[in-house]
Amino acid sequence: MLLAGTHTLLANGTDGGSVHFTFANLCEQPTATVDYLHLARRFRKWVINDVPALATVGREAAARFCNVIDVLCDADIELTVFADVSVDRLVEGVATSPDIARTASRLALLERPVRR
Numbered sequence: 001m002l003l004a005g006t007h008t009l010l011a012n013g014t015d016g017g018s019v020h021f022t023f024a025n026l027c028e029q030p031t032a033t034v035d036y037l038h039l040a041r042r043f044r045k046w047v048i049n050d051v052p053a054l055a056t057v058g059r060e061a062a063a064r065f066c067n068v069i070d071v072l073c074d075a076d077i078e079l080t081v082f083a084d085v086s087v088d089r090l091v092e093g094v095a096t097s098p099d100i101a102r103t104a105s106r107l108a109l110l111e112r113p114v115r116r
Contacts, residue, residue, distance in 0.1 A: 002019070006032055006035060019043040021047070021048050021049070022050045023052065026068065028064075033067045036067060036072070047082070048080070048081050051090065053084065069103050087104055087107045
């Protein structure tokens with residue numbers, strides 16, 4: 001459990017300057033942007049596992065995911081996202097968040113070309 005600003009979050013683990021979360025533990029729990037800002041000061045590498053297509057989660061969870069991506073990108077935090085689908089499919093059908101296009105763009109920067 002990590003105290004993060006105004007909330008306590010369940011992390012899957014911490015290792016030095018890195019922190020690991022599941023999408024459910026990070027975005028489907030009550031959190032605020034200030035919580036992500038506090039954690040970004042403590043951890044310079046983040047891993048978010050089990051990210052579903054955002055159209056399959058609630059509006060608040062999708063908005064929290066957009067917020068955490070914004071905070072981490074703005075703070076130049078190293079981020080690894082393990083999602084069930086590609087970035088295009090991740091944000092497909094999510095019209096509830098005005099920031100979804102920016103989130104998709106930022107997530108696309110994380111994608112690496114597949115080498116064969």
